[in-house]
Amino acid sequence: MSATQQDVRFVQGNEACVRGALYAGLRFFAGYPITPSTEIAEHLAENLPKVGGTFVQMEDEIASMCAVCGASLAGSKSMTATSGPGFSLKQEAIGYAAMAEIPCVVVDVQRAGPSTGLATKVAQADVNQARWGTHGEHSIVTLTASTVQDMFAVTVEAFNIAEAYRTPVILLFDEVMGHMRERLVIPPAGELPVTERLRTAVKPGVNYHPYLPREDGRLPMSDYGDIHRYHVTGLYHDIWGFPTEQPEQVNKLVHHLVDKIEGRVHELARWKEFYLEDAENVLISYGSAARSARHLVETRRQKGHRVGLLELQTIWPFPKDLVREKTANAKNVFVVEMNMGQVMAQVKQAVDNPDHVYLVNRVDGTLVTPTDIGNVMRVIEGKGV
Amino acid sequence: MERYRFLLSGSGGQGVITMAILLAETAALEENLTAVQSQSYGPEARGGATRSDVIISDSEIFFPKVLQPNILVALTEEASSKYLPLIRPGGLCLYDCDLVKPNPRVDAEQIGIPMYKNVLAKLGKAVAFNICVLGALTTLTGIVKLSSLEKVVERRFAKAHFASNQEALRLGEELAQPYMAQV
Numbered sequence: 228m229s230a231t232q233q234d235v236r237f238v239q240g241n242e243a244c245v246r247g248a249l250y251a252g253l254r255f256f257a258g259y260p261i262t263p264s265t266e267i268a269e270h271l272a273e274n275l276p277k278v279g280g281t282f283v284q285m286e287d288e289i290a291s292m293c294a295v296c297g298a299s300l301a302g303s304k305s306m307t308a309t310s311g312p313g314f315s316l317k318q319e320a321i322g323y324a325a326m327a328e329i330p331c332v333v334v335d336v337q338r339a340g341p342s343t344g345l346a347t348k349v350a351q352a353d354v355n356q357a358r359w360g361t362h363g364e365h366s367i368v369t370l371t372a373s374t375v376q377d378m379f380a381v382t383v384e385a386f387n388i389a390e391a392y393r394t395p396v397i398l399l400f401d402e403v404m405g406h407m408r409e410r411l412v413i414p415p416a417g418e419l420p421v422t423e424r425l426r427t428a429v430k431p432g433v434n435y436h437p438y439l440p441r442e443d444g445r446l447p448m449s450d451y452g453d454i455h456r457y458h459v460t461g462l463y464h465d466i467w468g469f470p471t472e473q474p475e476q477v478n479k480l481v482h483h484l485v486d487k488i489e490g491r492v493h494e495l496a497r498w499k500e501f502y503l504e505d506a507e508n509v510l511i512s513y514g515s516a517a518r519s520a521r522h523l524v525e526t527r528r529q530k531g532h533r534v535g536l537l538e539l540q541t542i543w544p545f546p547k548d549l550v551r552e553k554t555a556n557a558k559n560v561f562v563v564e565m566n567m568g569q570v571m572a573q574v575k576q577a578v579d580n581p582d583h584v585y586l587v588n589r590v591d592g593t594l595v596t597p598t599d600i601g602n603v604m605r606v607i608e609g610k611g612v
Numbered sequence: 613m614e615r616y617r618f619l620l621s622g623s624g625g626q627g628v629i630t631m632a633i634l635l636a637e638t639a640a641l642e643e644n645l646t647a648v649q650s651q652s653y654g655p656e657a658r659g660g661a662t663r664s665d666v667i668i669s670d671s672e673i674f675f676p677k678v679l680q681p682n683i684l685v686a687l688t689e690e691a692s693s694k695y696l697p698l699i700r701p702g703g704l705c706l707y708d709c710d711l712v713k714p715n716p717r718v719d720a721e722q723i724g725i726p727m728y729k730n731v732l733a734k735l736g737k738a739v740a741f742n743i744c745v746l747g748a749l750t751t752l753t754g755i756v757k758l759s760s761l762e763k764v765v766e767r768r769f770a771k772a773h774f775a776s777n778q779e780a781l782r783l784g785e786e787l788a789q790p791y792m793a794q795v
Contacts, residue, residue: 237637237647347653407676408633408649410640515676522674594677 234413240404241266243375243411244308244334245274247382250413251421253332254280254303257294259287259313262346263402264336267308288313292320292333299324299331300459302450304386308334311353312343314360321395322361323461325484328438328446330389330424332382334398336405337514339592348592349402351514352566357397358543364481366488368495369397369543373517375409380419381497381540387422388495392487393446399542401565403515403594424448429455439466444487489544496549497540502528506535508604509554510587511574512563513539516595520563523597534604542570550577559607563587563600616755617678618666621695622687624653627742631685632664634746634764635756639668642760648676661690668755684720685749686712696720704795706749721794723752725787731780740773740780747784752795758785 238246245267248256256275260268268284275282281298285291291307299305309317314335324331337353339345353360357369368388372378378400385396427447429435435455440446449455458468463477471477488495501524503509512520517538524536537553539546550573554560560583562571568586575581587603589595602612618635622628629651636649651664665678682703686692692705692712699705701719709724716722725748731741743765750758758781765777 235641237633237640403650403676406651408636408647410647518674518676525674594675596677596679597675 234415236411236413237408238375238411239266239406239408240372240375240378240400241336241406242270243378244382244398244400244405245270246411246413247379248306248332248386249274249278250379250416250419251383251386252304252423253306253386254278255283255295255298255305256280256307257283257285257291257298257305258307258309259285259291261310261313263338263405264308264310264313264334266405267334267336288316289320292317293323295331295333296320296324296327296329297451299329300327300448300451302448302453304330304390306332306334306386308336310336310338311340311350311356314353314356318356318360318362321367322363322365324395325361325365325367326363326461327459328393328484329395329459330386330393331395332385332389332398333395334400337399337401339590345592347402349515349594350565350590350592351399351401351516352569352590353399354542354564354566354569357399364485366394366485367397367543368392368394368488369399369541370497371399371513371540371542372404373512373514373521373538375404375407375411377540378404379411379413383419383421384497387420390422390424392491393424393448394488397543399514401514403518407515426450427455431455436466437468438464440483492544492546493548495541495544496546498546498549499538499540500536500553501538502533502535503537503553504535505533506556507533507558508535508561509557509559510534510536510561510563510600511539511550511554511570512536513542513570516563516565519595519597520600523600526597527601539570545573545577547573547577550574551579554578558583559604560584561587561600561604561607563595565589565595613670614682615673616666616668616683616753617681617700618668618683618685619663619678619681619695619698620666620685621661621663621691622685623690624660624662626662626687628662628685628687629653629664631742631746632666634743634761634768635749636666636668637768638756638761638764639666642763643756645670645756646673648673650676661688661694663691663695683749683753685745687745689713704752706745706752708745723788723791723794725791727784727787730783730787734783735776735779737776740776743777743780744784744787747781748788749784751785751788752791 339350462470636647639647
């Protein structure tokens with residue numbers, strides 16, 4: 228392909244995620260394939276070795292997540308991909324990554340649950356699991372997307388955020404987005420920023436403190452097994468990475484783990500907005516449901532209705548201020564999602580008038596339709612269905 | 613341009629999803645149109661009802677599913693009885709007359725062509741059946757050029773299969789020609 232020729236493909240969302248990961252510098256993937264995420268493993272099995280990376284199909288989900296932790300510590304940008312049932316099984320090691328501050332990306336292409344649920348059907352019910360699936364006080368970053376092109380872009384972002392803040396980042400996609408095909412334009416290398424991890428300047432033979440922050444709060448890493456010996460644990464730890472039960476150190480670490488994410492809500496917020504300026508009815512949505520919401524907004528705008536859409540690409544940390552600001556002049560807020568109101572609960576907490584926040588959902592394994600949204604809006608507006 | 617909403621349906625293993633991908637990719641990459649392809653299937657690898665939706669337009673497409681197709685392809689009786697009632701009144705239904713019976717009560721231009729039989733007779737194997745259907749579908753709808761489709765077919769599959777795929781496309785075109793006046 229010549230330099231001037233654009234790299235344009237017609238691909239599934241899952242492949243766009245793979246292309247984004249490779250663009251961001253992914254070099255290690257361990258996973259246990261599961262519908263509807265399987266194509267991510269398939270494409271990486273084919274493409275990772277071509278760039279000198281490693282693909283491992285592991286014996287199960289938790290082992291995959293543990294391998295991702297190890298590979299990332301050893302210096303490779305690392306990722307795993309799964310769906311709800313596998314996401315449950317990975318949670319212990321996601322907590323380990325949060326505690327030990329290991330940069331990594333976990334893709335959850337959501338299907339209907341709980342348990343094995345509906346293997347091939349869509350849902351968006353892992354929103355709270357992404358935030359609280361692993362136990363203990365921590366914070367986490369979760370991103371979504373509603374187009375194949377955006378799946379590429381947020382995957383690159385996910386790696387950048389993981390590396391910059393040493394945190395697991397969850398990519399919360401869904402069956403419709405994972406399997407849907409659209410045009411994807413892969414930008415030339417260098418067009419989208421790619422963040423490389425901060426590595427320590429401490430020389431070999433000199434003590435390296437893995438958890439001693441620099442003045443700016445960042446923790447430079449040293450490739451595990453390379454020139455420095457250090458300890459990594461899921462226990463509360465000191466600057467050396469050794470276990471500690473000192474209340475002062477424990478308290479400090481809890482605050483650090485939470486604050487490094489919650490203190491950057493503004494910086495981490497990614498969103499798209501359509502016709503919000505004069506909107507009386509504001510829809511809030513994400514992932515494939517946001518496509519239905521956008522469809523409704525475009526058709527209603529043609530009829531002169533004052534309706535707009537706020538599409539959240541960052542779900543965690545929840546961009547409370549953004550939601551409050553964007554809905555400040557709205558009469559009604561409709562949260563469109565395929566669960567029983569997981570993001571709606573956050574929206575209700577964010578806005579000044581929670582009584583005017585309504586859920587438009589669908590939990591039967593099919594994509595919520597523009598008509599579903601229109602019907603709820605008509606009822607609320609007193610027009611009947 | 614009119615928005616084309618295709619619902620392609622059949623049984624797992626017939627190549628329904630491949631057909632949908634080829635059609636949508638041709639529109640998106642060769643004809644500079646907007647296309648979205650999505651699919652719905654059960655947990656089985658073969659057998660079971662398969663359906664794939666393709667929307668082709670010259671403007672942005674948001675809702676990616678087809679609720680009411682204006683063009684339906686039905687390759688099994690099961691698929692036909694399930695999806696024919698969904699068709700937009702006056703829409704087009706392409707089916708294989710050896711595999712599916714028409715339903716005169718449904719308001720649609722129903723075109724039955726013996727594609728499977730012809731593919732077996734002319735190519736000696738059934739594998740290019742879906743490509744033949746695509747040839748017929750493209751001819752009847754004119755949504756993409758057959759030559760553009762041929763380019764995508766050539767790119768997507770191993771060289772060894774190109775000649776038979778090309779033949780299957782032409783066969784589909786040839787079989788559909790007599791019905792052009794009906795669409």
